[in-house]
Amino acid sequence: MKKTNLLILLIFVTSLTRATDNKFSQAMIKNIELVYQATTSEEFQHAVNVFDRIASAEKTRWEPYYYSSYGNMMMALRENDASKKGKYLDLALEAVQKAKALKPDESEIFVMEGFVYMISLTVDPATRAQQFSGMAFDSYHKALTLNPENPRALALMAQLEFGTAQFFKTSTTEACNTNSQALEKFSSQKNDNPIAPVWGKNVAEEMKTRCLPSPQKEK
Amino acid sequence: MKHFLSVFILLFPLCSFSQAHLQGTVKDGTGQPLSGVNVFIKDSYDGTSSAKDGTFHFSSDEKGMRSVVATSVGYKAIEQPVELTGKEIELKIVLLEEVNQLDAVVISAGSFTAGEDKRRTLLKPLDIATTAGATADIAGALNTLPGTQKVGESGRLFVRGGDGTETRTFIDGMVVLNAYGPAAPNTPSRGRFLPFMFKGTSFSTGGYSAEYGQALSSALVLNSKDKAEINQADIGLLSVGGDVAHTQVWGGGSWSGKLQYTNLRPYNHVISQRVDWKNPMASFEGSSAFRQQIGKGMVKVYGNFSQTDFSLYHHDILNPASRQLYDISNRYRYGNISYKTVLNATWDIRSGFSYSYNQNKISIEGLPAEETEKGTHTKWVLSHSFSDNTEWHFGSELINRTYFASRFNDTTQQIISKSFTEAIAAGFTEAEFILGSRIAAKLGSRYEYNSLNGKSSIDPRLSIAYKPGKTGQFAFAYGLFRQSAKNQFLRINSQLSEERAEHFILNYQIITDHKTFRIEAYYKKYLDLVKYVNNNPFSLNNTGSGYAQGIELFWRDNQTIRNADYWVSYSYLDTQRDYLYYPFAAVPTFASAHNFSVVYKHYVRALQSQIGLTYSYASGRTYYNPNLGSDQFQTQRTPSYQDLSLNISYLPKSWLIIYASCTNLLHRNNIFGYQYSAQPNTNGEYVSQAIRQPANHFVFLGVFITFSKNKNVNQLPNL
Numbered sequence: 001m002k003k004t005n006l007l008i009l010l011i012f013v014t015s016l017t018r019a020t021d022n023k024f025s026q027a028m029i030k031n032i033e034l035v036y037q038a039t040t041s042e043e044f045q046h047a048v049n050v051f052d053r054i055a056s057a058e059k060t061r062w063e064p065y066y067y068s069s070y071g072n073m074m075m076a077l078r079e080n081d082a083s084k085k086g087k088y089l090d091l092a093l094e095a096v097q098k099a100k101a102l103k104p105d106e107s108e109i110f111v112m113e114g115f116v117y118m119i120s121l122t123v124d125p126a127t128r129a130q131q132f133s134g135m136a137f138d139s140y141h142k143a144l145t146l147n148p149e150n151p152r153a154l155a156l157m158a159q160l161e162f163g164t165a166q167f168f169k170t171s172t173t174e175a176c177n178t179n180s181q182a183l184e185k186f187s188s189q190k191n192d193n194p195i196a197p198v199w200g201k202n203v204a205e206e207m208k209t210r211c212l213p214s215p216q217k218e219k
Numbered sequence: 220m221k222h223f224l225s226v227f228i229l230l231f232p233l234c235s236f237s238q239a240h241l242q243g244t245v246k247d248g249t250g251q252p253l254s255g256v257n258v259f260i261k262d263s264y265d266g267t268s269s270a271k272d273g274t275f276h277f278s279s280d281e282k283g284m285r286s287v288v289a290t291s292v293g294y295k296a297i298e299q300p301v302e303l304t305g306k307e308i309e310l311k312i313v314l315l316e317e318v319n320q321l322d323a324v325v326i327s328a329g330s331f332t333a334g335e336d337k338r339r340t341l342l343k344p345l346d347i348a349t350t351a352g353a354t355a356d357i358a359g360a361l362n363t364l365p366g367t368q369k370v371g372e373s374g375r376l377f378v379r380g381g382d383g384t385e386t387r388t389f390i391d392g393m394v395v396l397n398a399y400g401p402a403a404p405n406t407p408s409r410g411r412f413l414p415f416m417f418k419g420t421s422f423s424t425g426g427y428s429a430e431y432g433q434a435l436s437s438a439l440v441l442n443s444k445d446k447a448e449i450n451q452a453d454i455g456l457l458s459v460g461g462d463v464a465h466t467q468v469w470g471g472g473s474w475s476g477k478l479q480y481t482n483l484r485p486y487n488h489v490i491s492q493r494v495d496w497k498n499p500m501a502s503f504e505g506s507s508a509f510r511q512q513i514g515k516g517m518v519k520v521y522g523n524f525s526q527t528d529f530s531l532y533h534h535d536i537l538n539p540a541s542r543q544l545y546d547i548s549n550r551y552r553y554g555n556i557s558y559k560t561v562l563n564a565t566w567d568i569r570s571g572f573s574y575s576y577n578q579n580k581i582s583i584e585g586l587p588a589e590e591t592e593k594g595t596h597t598k599w600v601l602s603h604s605f606s607d608n609t610e611w612h613f614g615s616e617l618i619n620r621t622y623f624a625s626r627f628n629d630t631t632q633q634i635i636s637k638s639f640t641e642a643i644a645a646g647f648t649e650a651e652f653i654l655g656s657r658i659a660a661k662l663g664s665r666y667e668y669n670s671l672n673g674k675s676s677i678d679p680r681l682s683i684a685y686k687p688g689k690t691g692q693f694a695f696a697y698g699l700f701r702q703s704a705k706n707q708f709l710r711i712n713s714q715l716s717e718e719r720a721e722h723f724i725l726n727y728q729i730i731t732d733h734k735t736f737r738i739e740a741y742y743k744k745y746l747d748l749v750k751y752v753n754n755n756p757f758s759l760n761n762t763g764s765g766y767a768q769g770i771e772l773f774w775r776d777n778q779t780i781r782n783a784d785y786w787v788s789y790s791y792l793d794t795q796r797d798y799l800y801y802p803f804a805a806v807p808t809f810a811s812a813h814n815f816s817v818v819y820k821h822y823v824r825a826l827q828s829q830i831g832l833t834y835s836y837a838s839g840r841t842y843y844n845p846n847l848g849s850d851q852f853q854t855q856r857t858p859s860y861q862d863l864s865l866n867i868s869y870l871p872k873s874w875l876i877i878y879a880s881c882t883n884l885l886h887r888n889n890i891f892g893y894q895y896s897a898q899p900n901t902n903g904e905y906v907s908q909a910i911r912q913p914a915n916h917f918v919f920l921g922v923f924i925t926f927s928k929n930k931n932v933n934q935l936p937n938l
Binding site: 054168 | 254255257259261262263264265266267268288290292293448449732827870871872873927
């Protein structure tokens with residue numbers, strides 16, 4: 001009798017955790033869709049708010065912080081006011097750091113970190129470009145060490161290489177090669193995890209158009 | 220068992236039927252509705268974003284005493300307890316605007332801050348490195364700011380009628396003795412510390428905090444960089460020498476070291492000098508910085524050593540064919556260690572120790588002389604924040620220094636020496652308030668006890684800032700400052716009181732994202748200056764006095780002209796002092812009434828280069844022609860000083876920088892003053908000799924190479 005009691009209790013407890021797990025996944029899946037489909041700052045803010053709430057309830061999951069960071073980045077990219085842009089970037093970095101504290105060896109988190117540095121650079125390129133491009137490079141590098149197959153790490157690395165090559169008027173071949181690798185990984189990537197990041201393909205595709213027409217034009 | 224299950228079966232529907240409903244509005248401090256605010260029950264999924272009209276409503280399965288949190292970008296988050304009982308809950312939430320660093324009212328009178336932290340600063344570290352004419356010297360770049368006077372033969376910072384010793388340098392809050400390298404007479408000296416070491420520079424031309432003492436006119440506060448981020452090795456090839464540097468980074472810390480060798484001999488061969496060098500200046504210098512995160516704080520250790528040697532011939536004015544050999548050997552060591560950490564939510568502590576050692580061994584025609592100064596500085600500062608708007612700092616420090624000078628007396632054939640040891644114990648306290656969002660005030664005082672003269676003192680400090688609108692701000696500062704008499708006087712009379720200055724500053728500034736305008740007026744009163752009794756340089760007292768007053772303007776704009784950044788400074792100075800050998804109050808030789816400079820930097824994409832131009836003007840400086848009566852003391856004026864300098868930084872590859880600079884493109888023969896022969900010549904006249912630049916132009920070429928696994932890294936952030 002006691003044994004059955006315990007067994008039932010166990011089943012009950014596991015089903016309870018599965019229920020919260022389900023609650024988490026469902027909330028995440030629904031909201032990830034929202035953040036990917038968002039176009040206005042209001043919509044991004046709405047999605048970020050949901051992720052922040054999930055993060056406050058799920059103290060062991062890095063994903064809500066990751067997507068909160070992503071949403072803030074999207075708002076930062078759309079913002080023209082320098083001080084507001086800075087605020088979104090600060091929040092994005094804060095969320096990345098919280099995610100990193102929960103899972104220090106996650107490739108995707110390093111991609112996001114590099115992304116924040118790369119965009120922070122544009123706030124004040126004259127003084128920040130050198131330092132922040134170095135920091136972004138290091139983050140992407142770390143992301144690729146952890147997972148050489150990460151298409152987002154490759155795509156953003158390609159962006160950084162492209163920008164640097166343009167600035168120094170050197171060949172963009174290397175950047176375009178990195179970008180092709182990224183595109184390859186995007187198409188071969190299969191993902192069973194519904195809450196794993198999938199964004200970034202359009203970034204690589206947009207860059208492909210910049211790479212394709214003028215392979216000979218480079219000096 | 221059955222009971223167990225049935226309890227659950229009974230409980231579940233109960234739960235779902237007793238959902239709590241929360242609704243209400245979110246408004247800002249002025250009553251305007253706020254949208255997009257995240258309103259939710261802490262540690263749960265339940266919540267929502269407020270709508271356009273600030274309203275929100277959501278339901279929750281949570282029960283009992285919980286907290287509702289509301290957060291929004293740019294506003295202070297709030298948390299308030301609610302009891303979830305199943306009844307409807309109505310909430311009226313008011314979010315207050317976070318005081319934005321950019322829009323906050325800040326104490327501004329008298330100070331220029333440069334840093335990477337704030338997005339809007341007047342000068343950034345890179346600006347210092349790329350200012351033409353400054354050749355990456357901190358003092359050189361700050362000399363383009365209002366409040367400074369051009370004193371071309373010195374290279375030091377002369378602020379508001381003060382001489383070069385009245386500006387004190389601090390690194391991470393710690394005193395630096397002898398912050399400038401040695402130089403031949405009437406040639407400019409360079410600061411010993413390169414701008415790349417610092418993430419922030421605060422240059423105060425008056426009215427500074429009670430934390431900083433022993434500076435009559437100005438405090439130059441340099442904050443060293445935190446932990447380095449990237450491993451790299453650097454090589455610099457310069458027209459006057461070369462350097463190598465390495466930076467190693469690990470998890471919680473970093474280490475960097477630099478060795479530099481400078482030798483002016485080849486350079487002096489190419490560009491002729493007015494100085495008759497025997498052995499042109501050669502120096503070997505090393506520096507090292509170590510950073511380690513310990514707990515929540517950061518330990519910073521910095522060390523620097525240098526050895527500089529040169530010798531030159533001095534020619535007598537009356538008899539230019541005669542020459543006297545001066546041989547100078549300078550040894551310098553500086554080290555400091557500082558630690559800063561958070562003790563808890565409202566307290567933090569800074570503490571540090573520094574050591575300076577400077578020795579000049581001089582030989583004049585083989586006769587030896589020596590001058591040595593050693594000093595230590597120990598300090599701690601505690602800070603406590605009572606609230607977001609009230610902060611309190613207090614601390615104490617001990618500055619200990621020993622001075623020794625000796626010289627061989629030709630007539631007595633003996634070495635005579637003089638020395639003294641001075642200890643200054645100080646305590647300081649300062650409170651900072653922000654009243655509303657418009658007024659900030661800082662109130663402090665500083666106590667000092669000086670062991671040499673046995674006197675103690677208390678000096679008040681006060682600053683107030685008032686920001687009536689979004690951009691413009693008025694500020695006022697007042698303070699009493701003191702500094703021990705110069706070593707050359709203390710060694711004669713160690714009982715001399717400290718010299719004092721009283722500052723009154725009024726300032727107005729408008730800062731927007733890309734433009735800065737600032738106007739500042741001041742009055743400074745000098746008290747207790749050292750004075751010769753009956754014109755006898757060996758009998759000194761503190762009866763000297765003086766004043767300085769002026770108006771200064773600053774304008775910077777990096778928006779109007781594409782890819783360009785420029786700033787314009789103008790300073791008007793009216794000063795007189797009656798001190799030392801002066802027969803009456805007169806304008807000192809280092810003061811010029813009008814100083815004007817324009818710094819222009821343009822990034823040319825096609826050339827991948829940044830081009831910088833700096834124009835400086837200083838009206839004529841006073842001097843005394845001893846052939847005239849003493850009533851004509853300091854009435855003569857030199858011609859004006861003008862300089863146009865150019866620099867180019869070229870980045871052909873991301874890891875390579877080529878740098879070139881040249882001063883005095885206008886090819887002017889600038890005269891800083893006149894020296895007169897010690898005795899009259901056979902016609903009974905004192906013969907004059909102009910003090911001029913050591914060469915018409917200073918040309919500098921450098922190639923900087925960086926090795927790193929990241930090829931995007933170069934030395935630009937370090938330059």
